[in-house]
Amino acid sequence: xxxxxxxxxxxxxxxxxxxxxxxxxxxxxxxxxxxxxxxxxxxxxxxxxxxxxxxxxxxxxxxxxxxxxxxxxxxxxxxxxxxxxxxxxxxxxxxxxxxxxxxxxxxxxxxxxx
Amino acid sequence: xxxxxxxxxxxxxxxxxxxxxxxxxxxxxxxxxxxxxxxxxxxxxxxxxxxxxxxxxxxxxxxxxxxxxxxxxxxxxxxxxxxxxxxxxxxxxxxxxxxxxxxxxxxxxxxxxxxx
Numbered sequence: 045x046x047x048x049x050x051x052x053x054x055x056x057x058x059x060x061x062x063x064x065x066x067x068x069x070x071x072x073x074x075x076x077x078x079x080x081x082x083x084x085x086x087x088x089x090x091x092x093x094x095x096x097x098x099x100x101x102x103x104x105x106x107x108x109x110x111x112x113x114x115x116x117x118x119x120x121x122x123x124x125x126x127x128x129x130x131x132x133x134x135x136x137x138x139x140x141x142x143x144x145x146x147x148x149x150x151x152x153x154x155x156x157x158x
Numbered sequence: 159x160x161x162x163x164x165x166x167x168x169x170x171x172x173x174x175x176x177x178x179x180x181x182x183x184x185x186x187x188x189x190x191x192x193x194x195x196x197x198x199x200x201x202x203x204x205x206x207x208x209x210x211x212x213x214x215x216x217x218x219x220x221x222x223x224x225x226x227x228x229x230x231x232x233x234x235x236x237x238x239x240x241x242x243x244x245x246x247x248x249x250x251x252x253x254x255x256x257x258x259x260x261x262x263x264x265x266x267x268x269x270x271x272x273x274x
Contacts, residue, residue, distance in 0.1 A: 048201070075260050084167070086247060087202070087264040094260075102261070134201055138260050146192055147262065149201030 046070050050135050050150035057125040057157045065120040065153050067135030075138045076118035077102075077147065078110065080131040087134065093118055125157045161185045162250050164265035172273055177235040179268050181248035184229065188250040192262065193222060193233050196245045205246075206233070238272045245269050 048069045074095045079087040089102030091110040109121045136147035189210040194202035208215040221234045249262040
């Protein structure tokens with residue numbers, strides 16, 4: 045089925061460990077996004093990529109890095125995980141500038157940092 | 159600074175009745191508004207949207223109303239069904255199609271429970 049695929053679905057890290065969250069979309073969308081969801085905070089934008097070859101910071105970028113590997117793939121890296129990064133992470137894609145068509149979200153990665 | 163706010167963390171309604179979910183925003187540059195629905199262990203899914211040039215948009219049981227002067231939008235679900243039980247997020251975009259790159263700002267979410 046067409047959509048956004050995120051891996052892994054669950055992960056437990058120790059403080060200081062690193063990991064990369066993977067995201068791939070097969071809808072030929074130009075734009076891709078990483079959000080985190082925390083209780084009472086809604087969805088907050090970490091980083092986005094308006095098109096292949098470009099990335100930019102969102103609302104809460106500290107502690108994260110991203111790579112837009114190609115048009116399909118957009119990865120999120122935690123270099124040194126902290127308990128404050130315990131969250132559910134969602135990747136999304138959309139047509140460039142066409143927020144009115146809505147995002148397509150992946151099913152999320154639940155990350156726990158102990 | 160929360161630019162999009164959903165002040166009701168939860169809402170409980172009886173099956174068949176109307177559900178009204180509310181959302182307020184502060185950024186005057188927002189010109190497109192969307193509602194997303196999220197079930198547990200799934201990603202949010204797009205539900206309905208409205209442009210700032212309109213004040214109402216309907217799609218089946220779902221209607222979104224926009225009051226630009228009050229910077230307020232609401233989602234009406236009539237009649238409510240148990241399958242509507244989910245978290246609902248409102249979201250806003252400034253300059254869709256332009257330099258905003260389609261970035262969405264989300265509210266905190268409202269948990270809707272529809273009782274049979």
